[in-house]
Amino acid sequence: MKERGRILQNGIPGEGPVAYWMNRDQRVEDNWALLEAQKYALLNKKPLLVVFCLTPHFLSASYRAYHFMLHGLHEVRQGLLGLNIPFILLEQEAPLSLPNLIKKIDVSALFTDFSPLRIKKEWVEQIKKDIAIPFYEIDAHNIVPCWEASTKKEYSARTFRPRILKKVPDFLTPIPSLIRHPYNETLALKTAAPLEMLTKYHYPQKTLPLYGGKAGYTAGMECLQKFIKKKLRVYKELRNDPTNNVLSQLSPFLHFGQIAPQRVAIVIKKHGENHESIRDSVDSFLEELIVRRELADNFCFYTPSYDCFEGFPQWAQKTLDEHRWDPRKFTYTLEELEHGKTHDQLWNACQLDILFHGKLHSWLRMYWAKKILEWSKSPEEAMKAAIYLNDCYEIDGRDPNGYAGIAWSIGGVHDRAWPERQIFGKIRYMNDSGAKRKFHVKQYIESITSNPIGQL
Ligand SMILES: Cc1cc2nc3c(=O)[nH]c(=O)nc-3n(C[C@H](O)[C@H](O)[C@H](O)COP(=O)(O)OP(=O)(O)OC[C@H]3O[C@@H](n4cnc5c(N)ncnc54)[C@H](O)[C@@H]3O)c2cc1C
Structure with a gap:
């Protein structure tokens, strides 16, 4: 079988259970990181446990994202219980309190899943400094x-x-499937259930939950x-x-x-x-x-600066710099953008769609982000606003797809140069005539404004 993982750190195994620090891959089924952790535990005849570290603030995530995540983790916990694998929810300064737990129960080896985002990379580096056991990373995503x-x-x-x-x-x-784990871990540790965490912390309360908790x-x-x-x-x-x-x-x-x-x-x-x-x-x-x-x-x-101007390709930085001082016919504050209060009916409907439903259609996401460039004082400001709105309100936000999609729209990432124009320079431009050629714009706007189900 092909290797899906890599060693983050060699070390001396502890005497206790094997631990999987679940982060980006919040499932029991089809999870290569959990499968590899179990393989190691079986080979060494050790108990296995799963740890999830809950931080009440994560990038710009709002209550809606926590609601969705904690309901998913509820199902994870139930599934693991049936397989004789304890699920631990770490709070407080999670995940930096993970090394304390590792020492306390003498974990023999630590596994985690992979994320290319800065925040996870920093956590991994910090944890590496504080533990001396073998540490593996598996790309399960x-x-x-x-x-x-x-x-x-x-x-x-x-x-x-x-x-x-x-x-x-x-x-x-x-x-393959996980098997019921044959080695028991009797933890003297009291750990909270994911759904209890919904009311325990005051998550940024900007939105209602979505999908009816589904x-x-x-x-x-x-x-x-x-x-x-x-x-x-x-x-x-x-x-x-x-x-x-x-x-x-x-x-x-x-x-x-x-x-x-x-x-x-x-x-x-x-x-x-x-x-x-x-x-x-x-x-x-x-x-x-x-x-x-x-x-x-x-x-x-x-790209360490995947969410900044510096993450754009050289040609895109150059052309945006050349058009940095072009006059803007319209500029809006973050608050005006957030509430969908621009002159552009289609854009406002997109923003309300994000606020109400937490998920915008793929084609509209490009239009939405490109207009933020057109109406911002600088590309840096545009990036900041688009990332904040995407990460706060989109249920799938805070994702590499979001950072790449926004960098594509505003900074030409993965795209090529197009005919030059004001503000955009050689970055691909989009307007509502393009939208009208693709779909019934008025029908879309009406479908959003007549059906608000969320709240600010
Ligand atoms: C400005 C902008 C912001 C975006 N923000 C996000 C975001 O925060 N989170 C997010 O997951 N996607 C984001 N995307 C990418 C894409 O729009 C969404 O993945 C897609 O709309 C998700 O809906 P779906 O699952 O119904 O898509 P489907 O068309 O059914 O696609 C299935 C899956 O393929 C992947 N996918 C689809 N389109 C893309 C794409 N362009 N780039 C990378 N992967 C893709 C996604 O994982 C998606 O779930 C963004 C794109 C742009 C232009």
């Missing part, structure tokens, strides 16, 4: 581990596609089945039409790792093999799920 897919920052999907597609057959393999592995797999049954057939043809939303709606489940991209790819591919007539739609969906999604991880992994 990408089909091809990020460092295997490419060893450098890729210029675009065109350069990344052939590299990753060459490796996909080696990694898109059947996923989060977690079961809800994610139901969403996948619904997509296959009702929308996949027309995915390629209608994917750019927000009034006919045929997208999978899987991104919240994928973002929190409640379902595995590898499982989604296996199920979709199998369905395509059995239904030749929808082959184009299957290929189009797998391009998004595998190539575009893993390209976003590649961007964040190899």
